[in-house]
Amino acid sequence: MRVNGDVRAIQLDTRTTLLDALREHLQLTGSKKGCDHGQCGACTVMVNGQRIYSCLTLAVMHDGDAITTIEGLGQPGNLHPMQAAFVRHDGYQCGYCTPGQICASVAALEEIKAGVPSHVTADLMAMPQVTAEELRERMSGNICRCGAYSNIVDAITEVAGRQA
Amino acid sequence: MKFDTPATSNPIDQLKVVGHPVDRIDGPRKTTGTAPYAYERHDVARNQAYGHVLGAGIGKGRVTAMDTAAARAAPGVVAIVTTLDMPRLEKGPRNTASLFGGPDVQHYHQAIAVVVAETFEQARDAAAMIRVEYARQPGRFDLAAEGPKAQLASAESGEGGAAPQEDRTGDFEGAFARAPVKLDETYTTPDESHAMMEPHATIAAWDGETLTLWTSNQMIAWGRTDVAKTLGIPEENVRLDSPFIGGGFGGKLFLRADAVLAALGAKAARRPVKLALARPLMANNTTHRPATIQRIRIGAQPDGRITAIAHESLSGDLEGGGPETAVAQTKLLYAGANRLTAMRLAVLDLPEGNAMRAPGEAPGLMALEVAMDEMAERLGIDPIAFRVVNDTQVDPEAPDRPFSQRQLIECLRTGAERFGWSRRSATPGQRREGRWLVGMGVAAGFRNNLVMASGARVRLDGSGGVTVETDMTDIGTGSYTIIAQTAAEMMGVPLDRVTVRLGDSSFPVSAGSGGQWGGNSSTAGVYAACVKLREAVAQRLGFNSAEAVFADGEVRAGNHSAPLGQAAGADGMVAEDTIEYGDLAKRYQQSTFAGHFVEVGVDAATGETRVRRMLAVCAAGRILNPKSARSQVIGAMTMGVGAALMEELAVDKRHGFFVNHDLAGYEVPVHADIPHQEVIFLDEVDPISSPMKAKGVGELGICGVGAAVANAMYNATGVRLRDYPMTLDKMIDRLPQVV
Known part of the structure; x- marks a missing residue:
């Protein structure tokens, strides 16, 4: 696998999920395990540019794939614009769902830019827009029990505005 | 430091760092995945x-x-x-x-x-x-079935709410019998799960x-x-x-x-x-918030004055456990000469019931504040006016005990103006927007402010850097940041010169995080340690400690000044202290207040409820960091929406377990469920509470939200639900014939 740009070769139990490969074997613990059942979104990473619940996919299925985790987006002192916006808008509290929220946010904006419609896109033939309603729908696979949703949408909206 | 007289002016009042909405100092670590969890x-x-x-x-x-x-x-x-x-x-x-x-x-x-x-x-x-x-x-798995065998029970929730098993003031039964307008209704709340994102891990x-x-x-x-x-x-x-x-x-x-x-x-x-x-x-x-069955009776005069109020709650727990203290707020929230509160505890063989965010008040207000809405309608009085009429500035059971601060009326009136309450129709079911029946609801929020002894150690190094060590925890509340703000204010250094180390049992024992006591108590402990360190610094520099001013990385007294680090020298200096409390909490009732406003749309055909707008106006002492405090409140409002609309641990009464025991079955609010949320903090400083003059806010935000949702749903549809969560199946066959 290529993880955050680096080629990583690991021998794994076939039962090991991509999430556990990252957290336990590569010690990239930024991706979180909240449920291990694809119910919470804390483990969201990007595989070949698309977001995925890394707990619901086995590592052996990703031979040769390019994985981007929260550690690959930015680091303290060198924050990705989305990470910086989450800090500015207080788009987190306990911080446990945060890496997943940020990875999902970055990917969701890319999906909108690529014209991928969502459940709330009224006109499937038109380009979807970055509205609060679109963001809330597209981010609903990432639970934040601390309830930072309102701030998270503000953070994503700010980043989308700067990109546009 | 013993805190036994109301705070006078102190260095925190400078508000150079404290009180500012600074970004969390742990933010870069949390957003990059480099904050290490267990x-x-x-x-x-x-x-x-x-x-x-x-x-x-x-x-x-x-x-x-x-x-x-x-x-x-x-x-x-x-x-x-x-x-x-x-x-x-x-x-x-x-x-x-x-x-x-x-x-x-x-x-x-x-x-x-x-x-x-x-x-x-x-x-x-x-x-x-x-x-x-x-x-x-x-086993015994059915709360309602075990109810008749339940015993009167008293309890401290361990986390705030407390009530003796039965409390009487005046003659409730007589006054209720004589009251010209009355209500006698029963409300139920289900078992709920904390469902925090990080599993218990060690x-x-x-x-x-x-x-x-x-x-x-x-x-x-x-x-x-x-x-x-x-x-x-x-x-x-x-x-x-x-x-x-x-x-x-x-x-x-x-x-x-x-x-x-x-x-x-x-x-x-x-x-x-x-x-x-x-x-x-x-x-x-693990533990959960126990289900309750609550009976509320209110009697009032035609002008709205409450003459009799009773709140009785039944909950269950394992042998040796305690009740959910759902009646606690009813002892303090409204006036009324004749009062009764009681709790009964049934023995159940379900998992252990225990504290969940605002134990007692959270489910208690889900009942009481719907009852208040119902009573206001029976009286033909606006729900806010009804609450204003029954405001009290003293403990209604002990009138010589005043509230240290109580701005409930201001919360409600400010909220009414900001939310556009005047546009609400008093008659339900009047506003239709396409497929949506739209309504507004209000509820009072109330949660006691608890103070806990809290210790800290503060180190000063030769370069003027300050390090705080305490076993306080940050569970998302912002402890790292407000503790750093407190130390920066006290020692006169910029925020980035303060390092905060938390959560290690080798550090001084703190208040910890619970019962919304953490923010005020832990910073007060840091204040105490800093006072001690300031005295030691002044003494070492040969300054009069009473005159010494700590600012801009310097210590000044009279015509003299010295860099802060100079006092510490190469070896550094350290001071440790614990804030402890006298009897101010006995002499004064310390509580926090909110006005919660909610607008919902209810689908006229399906009964699906969507929250459209939310506002909380809070009065909770000095707000140490408006950014992180606001997050505490919106997060609690979100959990309140969950309690109102979806959260319920379903009990298998044959085999005795919670069936929906994961995040797919136990539904909590997601992004799509939560609109933009507004929070207003009223100006308040409370010198009775601590040298910080702050109070708790992390649980206030959930207290009353569920009832505000329920009241908005009633205003939208005319359908009154008293059984949480208010899912569409409870609504659909009673919707008005508008389709």
Whole structure:
């Protein structure tokens, strides 16, 4: 696998999920395990540019794939614009769902830019827009029990505005 | 430092750093995934093995046999410890159910084994190979059915709300009988799960007889004491470290099975063991907010003055447990000469009930504030006006005890203006927007302010850098940041010159995180330590400590000034102190107040409810950091929406367990459920509460929200629901004929 740009070769139990490969074997613990059942979104990473619940996919299925985790987006002192916006808008509290929220946010904006419609896109033939309603729908696979949703949408909206 | 007289002017009042909405100092770590949570401490101990916890498959009974042969032979297995290997462990005073040991099963998914293996996958799969035989016993699983046998019970929630078993002021029955306008209704709230994002997790390592636990716990000192008691080892042999906690909400106040079984597994494996409770185990293995059945009676004069008010609550718990203190707020929130509150406790064999965010007030206000809405309608008075008429500035049961501050009326009036309350129709079901029936609701929020002794150590180095150490925890509340703001203000340095280290039991014992006491109490402890350090610095510099001003990295007195670091020298200086409280909390009632406003749309055809707008106006003393305080409130409002509309642990009354024990079955609000939320903090400083003049805010935000949603749904539809959560199936056959 290529993880955050680096080629990583690991021998794994076939039962090991991509999430556990990252957290336990590569010690990239930024991706979180909240449920291990694809119910919470804390483990969201990007595989070949698309977001995925890394707990619901086995590592052996990703031979040769390019994985981007929260550690690959930015680091303290060198924050990705989305990470910086989450800090500015207080788009987190306990911080446990945060890496997943940020990875999902970055990917969701890319999906909108690529014209991928969502459940709330009224006109499937038109380009979807970055509205609060679109963001809330597209981010609903990432639970934040601390309830930072309102701030998270503000953070994503700010980043989308700067990109546009 | 003993805090026994109201605070006068002090360095915090400068508000150069405190009171500003600064970004969290731990933000860069949390947003880059570099903040280490309990299960992620690869660096702290070498050769960590993986543990997996097995839970009992019956609700009540006995384990008669456990066959571990296949599991022991499975690849990678290092050790297995079963509950039959030892007698029932001792337990700390804060646990109701045993955490491990012995054949008896007190509740479903009670831990009965831990398997330790080289890898996570090996441990999990070996645990599935353990064959368990049980002798099942009949249990009591139905709160309503056990109600008639319930006994009067008094309780401290342990986390705030408190009420004696039955409290009477005046003659409730007589006054209620005579009241010209009255209400007598029953409300129910379900069992709820904390469902914090980070599962309970611990890495345990033994070094001879000493045990270190890297864990996820809100209350470090409680945890340390209870680990020692449970394992039968001296407290000084136990260290807990919990610098980052992925949410708690009361679920991590107490020692849980993860820590106990990591320790037992590590002992058996003779190496460090890491384990997390699997998500599907959490709802039944750990604690939950207990269900309630609440009866409220209110009698009033035609002008709206309450003459009689009674609130009685029934809840259940395991033998030896306590009631949900759902009547606590009714003792203080509204005036009325004749009063009755009572709690009854049924013995149930469901998992242990215990504190969840605002225990007592959260479910209590879900009932009381709907009753107030219903009563206002019967009186033909606006719900806000009805609450204003019944405001009290003193404890209604002890009128010589004033509230230290009470701005409930201001909260409601400010909120009404900002929310556009005047546009609400008093008659329900009047506003239609396309498929949506739209309504507004209001509720009062109320939560007591508790103060707890809290210690801290403050170090000053030769360059003028300040380091704070305390076993306080940050569970998402912003402790790191407000503690840094406090130390920066006190020592006169910029925020980035302060380092904060939390959650280690080798640091001074703090208030910990619970009952919304953490922010005010822990910063007051840091204040006390800083006062001591300032005196030592002034003395060393030869300055009069009463005159010394700490600002801009310097200490000034008269015509003299010196860099702060100069006093510390090469060796540095350190001061430690604990804030302790006198009887101000007895002489004054300290509480926090809110006005919660909600607008909902209810689908006219399906009964689906969508929250459209939310506003909370809060009066909670000095707000130490408006950014993180606001987040506490919106987060609590979100949890309040969950309680109103979706959250319910479904009880299997035959076999005795919570059926929907994961995040797919136990629904919590997601992004799509929550609109933009507004929060207003009223200007308030409360010198009775602490030198910080702050109060708690983290639980106030949930108190009353559910009722505001319920009242908005009634205003939208004319359908009154008294049974939470208010799912569409309870609404659909009663909707007005508008389609």
